Amino acid sequence: MSIQWTCIAGFLYFEVAVVIIMMLPIFSPRRWNQFFKSRLFFMVQHHAGAYFYVLLGVLTLFLVDAIREMRKYAGDAGAHIHLASELKGSVKLFRAQRNFYITGFAIFLAFVIRRLVNMLIIQDELTKKAEKIIKEAEATVKLAKSTVMAAKPDASSQNETEELKTKLEQAQDSL
Numbered sequence: 001m002s003i004q005w006t007c008i009a010g011f012l013y014f015e016v017a018v019v020i021i022m023m024l025p026i027f028s029p030r031r032w033n034q035f036f037k038s039r040l041f042f043m044v045q046h047h048a049g050a051y052f053y054v055l056l057g058v059l060t061l062f063l064v065d066a067i068r069e070m071r072k073y074a075g076d077a078g079a080h081i082h083l084a085s086e087l088k089g090s091v092k093l094f095r096a097q098r099n100f101y102i103t104g105f106a107i108f109l110a111f112v113i114r115r116l117v118n119m120l121i122i123q124d125e126l127t128k129k130a131e132k133i134i135k136e137a138e139a140t141v142k143l144a145k146s147t148v149m150a151a152k153p154d155a156s157s158q159n160e161t162e163e164l165k166t167k168l169e170q171a172q173d174s175l
Helices: 001-021 029-036 039-045 048-074 083-151 153-175
Strands: none
Touching: 001 048, 001 083, 029 039, 029 083, 039 048, 048 083
16 A cells, blocks of 8 residues: 555544544543543644545545546456456556545544534533433422422411411300
8 A cells, every 4th residue: 555545544543443432431421522622622623624624625535536546447348368467457446446445434434523523512511401400490399399398387377277266256256
């Protein structure tokens, strides 16, 4: 493999490792969100959009080159004169196809990683909102219970009410 395809394959392996690490339940979405909002990531994120599109452009150029090479070596109908030349053409076609798959998967995983980052951030925000709603609901239930308990008459107030009723009836009878 030439140096450019070795670099692209290395980048693909790096992307696969990043996706695997992001998919493992080692770190929670809250940890990932803290990492994505850290100073280190912020410095990279400032120009991440430009880096992403430049990288995507370079990978697309290599993808187009691989497609061109595949078409070039796939259309050799008259090359079956000698076995050695046929094998040479097959090897070149294999390399072109390999390069096509490497760049295609590298482009695909770039989009997957971008989407995973967005999904992890959204999941953390939704988790925070759910925790906030649960705390508010618990506080509301606690307030409602205390209000209901305060509104219930206890035994001493019922006795006082009955005493007042009897005094009222006695006063009405005396009138």
